[in-house]
Amino acid sequence: MRRYHVVTLGCKLNQFDSAQTEGLLRAAGLVPTADPAEAEVILLNTCTVTAAADRDGRRLARRLRRINPGARIVAAGCYAERDPGTLRGLGVLDAVLGRTARHRLPAALLGRAAAESPGAAPAVFFEESARAWLRVQEGCDLACSYCVIPRVRGPGRSRPAVEALADARTLAARGVREIGLTGVNVGSWGRDLAPRAELADLLDALLAARLPLTLRLNSLEPRTVTARIVERLAETPPARLAPHLQVPLQSGCDRVLGAMARNYRTADYRRVIETLVARVPDICVGADLIAGFPGESEAEHRETLAFVESLPLAYLHVFSFSARPGTRAAALPDRLPPDAVRDRTAALRALGAAKRRAYRERLIGRTLPALALAGLAPDGWRRTLTTHYIEVLVPAAPPGAPLAVRLTGVEADGETVRGAVA
Numbered sequence: 001m002r003r004y005h006v007v008t009l010g011c012k013l014n015q016f017d018s019a020q021t022e023g024l025l026r027a028a029g030l031v032p033t034a035d036p037a038e039a040e041v042i043l044l045n046t047c048t049v050t051a052a053a054d055r056d057g058r059r060l061a062r063r064l065r066r067i068n069p070g071a072r073i074v075a076a077g078c079y080a081e082r083d084p085g086t087l088r089g090l091g092v093l094d095a096v097l098g099r100t101a102r103h104r105l106p107a108a109l110l111g112r113a114a115a116e117s118p119g120a121a122p123a124v125f126f127e128e129s130a131r132a133w134l135r136v137q138e139g140c141d142l143a144c145s146y147c148v149i150p151r152v153r154g155p156g157r158s159r160p161a162v163e164a165l166a167d168a169r170t171l172a173a174r175g176v177r178e179i180g181l182t183g184v185n186v187g188s189w190g191r192d193l194a195p196r197a198e199l200a201d202l203l204d205a206l207l208a209a210r211l212p213l214t215l216r217l218n219s220l221e222p223r224t225v226t227a228r229i230v231e232r233l234a235e236t237p238p239a240r241l242a243p244h245l246q247v248p249l250q251s252g253c254d255r256v257l258g259a260m261a262r263n264y265r266t267a268d269y270r271r272v273i274e275t276l277v278a279r280v281p282d283i284c285v286g287a288d289l290i291a292g293f294p295g296e297s298e299a300e301h302r303e304t305l306a307f308v309e310s311l312p313l314a315y316l317h318v319f320s321f322s323a324r325p326g327t328r329a330a331a332l333p334d335r336l337p338p339d340a341v342r343d344r345t346a347a348l349r350a351l352g353a354a355k356r357r358a359y360r361e362r363l364i365g366r367t368l369p370a371l372a373l374a375g376l377a378p379d380g381w382r383r384t385l386t387t388h389y390i391e392v393l394v395p396a397a398p399p400g401a402p403l404a405v406r407l408t409g410v411e412a413d414g415e416t417v418r419g420a421v422a
Contacts, residue, residue: 001029001030001031002029002030002031002040002041003030003031003032003033003038003039003040003041004022004025004030004031004032004033004039004040004041004042004043004109005032005033005034005035005036005038005039005041005042005043005071006018006021006022006032006042006043006045007036007042007043007044007045007060007064008045009044009045009046009047009053009056009057009060009077010045010046010047010049010053010077010078011047011049011182012133012180012182012218013133013135013138013182013183013184014045014047014077014078015133015182016133016134016135016182017045017076017077017102017135018043018045019132019133021043021045021076021105021106021109024106025041025106025109025110028106028110036064036067036068036071037067037068039068039071040070040071040072041071041072041074041109041110042064042068042071042072042073042074043074043076043105043109044057044060044061044064044073044074044075044076044077044093045075045076045077046075046076046077046078046079046080046087047077047078047079048077048078048079048081048082048083048148048152048324049078049147049148049149049319049322049324050319050320050322050324051322051323051324052320052322053079054079054083054086057075057077057079057087058086058087058090061073061075061087061090061092061093062090062092064092065092065093072094072109072111073092073093073094074093074094074095074096074097074105074108074109075087075093075095075096075097076096076097076098076102076105077098077099078098078099078148078149078152078153080096080097080098081098081099081100081152081153082098082148082151082152082325082326083325084096084098094108095108098152099152099153099154129174129175129176129374129400130175130176130177130178130371130372130373130374130399130400131176131177131178131179131180131371131373131385132171132176132178132179132180133179133180133181133182134164134167134168134171134179134180134181134182135159135182135183136158136159136164136181136182136183136186136189136202137156137157137158137159137183137184137185137186137188137189138153138154138156138157138159138183138184139153139154139155139156139157139184139185140153140155140156140184140185140188141155141156141185141188142185142221142263143261144250144260144261144262145259145260145261145327145328145329145332146260146290146293146321146324146327146328146329147324147327148324148325148326148327149184150184151326153184156184156185156188156191156192157192158188158189158190158191158192158193158197160193161197161201161202161205164202164205164206165205165206165209168206168209168211169209169211171213172211172212172213175400176213177212177213177214177371177400177402178213178214178215178216178242178371178385179211179213179214179215179216180215180216180217180218181202181215181216181217181218182218185221185224186199186217186218186219186220186224187199187220187221187223187224187225188221188224189202190202198226198228199220199224199226199229200226200228200229200232203215203217203229203232203241204232207232207236207240207241214238214239214240214241214242214369214371214387215240215241215242216241216242216244216387217229217233217241217242217244217245218244218245218246219245219246219247219248219288220245220246220247221247221248221263222247222248222249222264222268222269222272223263223264223268225245225247225272225276230275230276230279230280231279233245233276233279233280233283234279234280238368238369238387238388239369239387239402242387242388242389243280243282243283243284243387243388244283244284244285244286244387244388244389245276245283245284245285245286246285246286246287246288246317247269247272247273247276247285247286247287248287248288249269249287249288249289249308250262250288250289250290251289251290251293251296251300251304252266252289252303252304252305252306252307252308253266253296253300253301253303253304253307254266255300256293256295256296256300256304259293259294259295259329259332260290260293260329261328266307270307270310270311273285273311273312273313274311274312277312282363282366282388283388284314284315284359284388284389284390285312285313285314286313286314286315286316286317286389287308287311287313287315287316287317288316288317288318288319289304289308289316289317289318289319289348290318290319290320290321291318291319291320291321291341291344291345291347291348292320292321292336292340292341292344292345293321293329293336294321294329294332294333294334294335294336295332295333295334296336296344301344301347304348305347305348305351308348308351308355309351313355314355314356314359314389315352315355315356315359315389316348316349316351316352316355316356317352318345318348318349318352319345320341320342320345321336321341323335353414354414356414356415357410357414357415360390360407360410360414360417361410363388363390363407364407364408364409364410365406365407365408366406366407367404367405367406367407367422368386368387368388368390368404368405368406368407369386369387369402369403369404369405370384370385370386370387370392370402370403370404370405371384371385371400371401371402371403372384372394372397372398372399372400372401372402372403373385373391373399374399374400375399377393379393381393381394381395381418382394382395382396382397382399384397384403384405384419386405390407390417391417392405392407392417392418392419393416393417393418393419394418394419394420394421395420395421396421397421403421403422404421404422405419405420405421405422406419406420406421406422407419408420
């Protein structure tokens with residue numbers, strides 16, 4: 001029996017794309033293997049959000065070929081769309097297919113001449129069977145000066161609510177107990193539909209279906225965190241709608257936000273976060289930040305640190321600025337030296353670690369809805385994920401089971417949280 005192996009870099013949307021391809025490979029009779037050396041077919045789903053992501057894609061392509069000279073290796077994803085020539089030039093890949101050729105991916109992996117139908121609606125396979133991502137939107141209409149994703153993913157397109165609801169029902173019937181809504185700019189869902197709709201309408205339809213699972217919104221741009229979204233988070237039990245939201249910030253300095261072509265300023269962002277926390281007191285709110293944007297002064301960096309420190313955030317995702325070819329930011333003057341970018345990244349990550357620990361410690365003693373995940377920690381404790389986006393280790397629990405978990409302590413590393421099944 002032929003075996004396949006998948007390596008996915010980047011965002012949750014890439015994870016969904018990989019899962020969709022896995023569904024087709026399984027339908028064709030292939031079985032997964034965790035060891036790429038054993039695979040006859042290997043998919044490398046690439047990311048291009050930073051130069052580091054590009055390097056990772058090239059490094060992994062060479063490594064996969066080195067450990068499995070006879071496999072059929074195909075690269076897909078955003079790097080494959082943005083710069084297929086560089087990937088082909090590595091001389092280690094059998095095919096390179098970008099976003100616009102994604103419908104040909106199963107045929108390329110299987111070594112068939114005939115392309116799969118682009119209209120096919122394959123099953124989606126997730127290794128973590130209790131949790132799944134549901135793509136409800138693709139592409140982005142924003143024009144952030146540092147971002148190449150609109151060019152490689154295209155303009156914003158929404159999946160009709162009836163399709164998303166049908167997929168959610170299918171996932172629930174398979175035993176999935178948490179669905180995260182994913183896309184490039186999920187908050188823009190519905191703007192391109194006729195009649196025009198908004199994300200809260202889709203959320204209402206999913207909640208009205210009364211599926212036996214938890215919905216998770218994941219990441220929303222600041223201007224798409226509408227009053228209706230806040231009210232749904234405030235009024236819906238955590239076991240049905242997770243009190244967790246990631247709201248990209250990128251900079252805590254208005255001048256830098258302007259240079260980034262972001263469509264809000266710090267006062268707008270503060271209003272969104274403080275409204276969320278006021279209406280949903282224990283909500284887990286995270287933020288994305290870019291360190292070392294061209295022209296950012298030391299004073300502006302300190303301004304970002306002070307702004308982030310003042311916000312009730314639970315964690316930070318910090319990225320070092322990476323010039324993406326074809327973006328306006330790549331041509332900006334006053335590029336910071338690498339050591340300055342590194343230092344600013346480290347400072348923001350240290351602040352994020354402190355906020356992460358403070359949020360977890362605040363919830364010690366609380367009992368939260370959680371889901372037992374596949375795989376055990378090295379010490380044999382079961383990994384669980386709470387609705388509040390905290391991974392908690394408990395002594396014993398069957399994978400895939402919905403639980404109530406009481407948080408009992410945060411270890412010295414500030415990351416590991418222990419708990420007990422309530």
